Amino acid sequence: MDTFTQRMEESDFEVSFQATSEIHQYSQSSNSIFNSDRKVRRSARVKRNSISEGGNAICKLDEIESLYVQAKSELKWATLYIQMALCQTTLRHWLEKRYETEHSKDSALISVNMNQVHYDSVMEILRQLLLGIEYIHSKRIVHHDIKPSNIFIQIDNGRLLVQLGDFGLACPLQSVKHSLAFGTKLYAAPEQLAGKCDSKSDMYSLGIVLFELVMSFSTDMERIRTITELRRNGLGSDCLASNAQFTAVIKDLMARHPGDRPDATTLMQRLRLNLSESDLVQELRSQLAQKDDEILRLQTILKNAGLHAT
Numbered sequence: 116m117d118t119f120t121q122r123m124e125e126s127d128f129e130v131s132f133q134a135t136s137e138i139h140q141y142s143q144s145s146n147s148i149f150n151s152d153r154k155v156r157r158s159a160r161v162k163r164n165s166i167s168e169g170g171n172a173i174c175k176l177d178e179i180e181s182l183y184v185q186a187k188s189e190l191k192w193a194t195l196y197i198q199m200a201l202c203q204t205t206l207r208h209w210l211e212k213r214y215e216t217e218h219s220k221d222s223a224l225i226s227v228n229m230n231q232v233h234y235d236s237v238m239e240i241l242r243q244l245l246l247g248i249e250y251i252h253s254k255r256i257v258h259h260d261i262k263p264s265n266i267f268i269q270i271d272n273g274r275l276l277v278q279l280g281d282f283g284l285a286c287p288l289q290s291v292k293h294s295l296a297f298g299t300k301l302y303a304a305p306e307q308l309a310g311k312c313d314s315k316s317d318m319y320s321l322g323i324v325l326f327e328l329v330m331s332f333s334t335d336m337e338r339i340r341t342i343t344e345l346r347r348n349g350l351g352s353d354c355l356a357s358n359a360q361f362t363a364v365i366k367d368l369m370a371r372h373p374g375d376r377p378d379a380t381t382l383m384q385r386l387r388l389n390l391s392e393s394d395l396v397q398e399l400r401s402q403l404a405q406k407d408d409e410i411l412r413l414q415t416i417l418k419n420a421g422l423h424a425t
Contacts, residue, residue: 202267202278206240209268210327217331236275237328237361240268242386243277244321249379251279252288252314259284259312261320262302263327288314301342306373315373318382322368326350329361345369 244266251258258279265281284297298307304319323342332338344351350366364385370376377385 202280203269204267205264206266206268206277206324207263210263214331214333234360237325238386239275240277240328241325242383243275244279244324245379245383245386247277247279248317248321249383251285252317252379255288256282256285257288257312257314258282258317258320259286259298259307260302261317261324262299263324266324286312288312301339301346304373305371313373315376315378318368318376318378319370319373322365322376325361325368326365329365 244261248258248261260281260283261279265279267278267280269276297303297310298316298320300308302320302323304313304316306313307316307319323345326342326345327338330341332341346369350362350369364382367375367377368382
């Protein structure tokens with residue numbers, strides 16, 4: 116049983132509600148898309164803050180009538196009812212908020228560990244994106260439109276959840292050429308703009324997304340100009356001076372020839388090694404901090420006892 120909490124969006128193509136599912140216990144977005152016997156209305160794209168969970172249901176006619184009051188003599192409704200998880204935001208919005216924070220006057224006061232937090236966030240987002248890409252490629256599906264606005268982010272039980280969505284341009288992996296270029300020009304791989312379908316095209320797009328994750332831009336115009344320059348001339352030596360650990364990954368992902376780019380599985384294996392080293396360093400830091408605290412505690416005890424530590 117679903118409980119509709121608010122009406123979110125309505126157009127000639129669809130009506131969207133936010134609902135709570137008592138069965139699945141999660142917040143979701145429900146879209147009803149209408150067709151009539153007089154006029155066929157093509158469905159618009161799903162809301163950008165929603166991502167399909169694959170759960171579909173048929174909307175009962177009495178539910179349709181409760182949403183729309185229509186004369187039965189005029190129209191006979193056939194309705195496609197789509198149930199989707201409701202995500203909180205997109206990576207594009209997340210990046211914009213991060214840019215605002217980094218360029219605010221008080222950014223230096225936010226956290227003394229901002230660099231570590233930034234690194235951890237980038238690694239976690241990249242890891243989850245690779246899991247998603249690895250999965251769709253294992254099903255021989257190419258996304259063809261990986262970009263921040265098609266990546267959905269939410270906090271699930273206190274943990275970051277990253278999902279890849281909007282499969283409107285996705286297609287089965289094939290070697291034939293399409294008649295037209297497809298995808299978003301700023302993120303599409305060169306062979307994709309030439310109309311060729313290749314799973315490594317998604318990896319090229321991921322390289323640009325990773326570049327955006329590790330860089331910071333004051334304006335959208337600066338972002339577009341920098342990415343355009345990146346596509347044309349490759350990664351400059353001074354671009355990622357403070358993010359050297361990502362330089363090689365971005366260069367490999369944005370290799371001109373698709374065969375020179377790593378696949379998702381290979382890159383996952385590389386990053387697992389980095390994550391293991393990072394975890395080890397973090398553990399050593401934690402142990403040193405605990406020892407420092409213990410030394411201070413013992414010094415305090417000795418001082419209170421009238422003794423001097425040597």
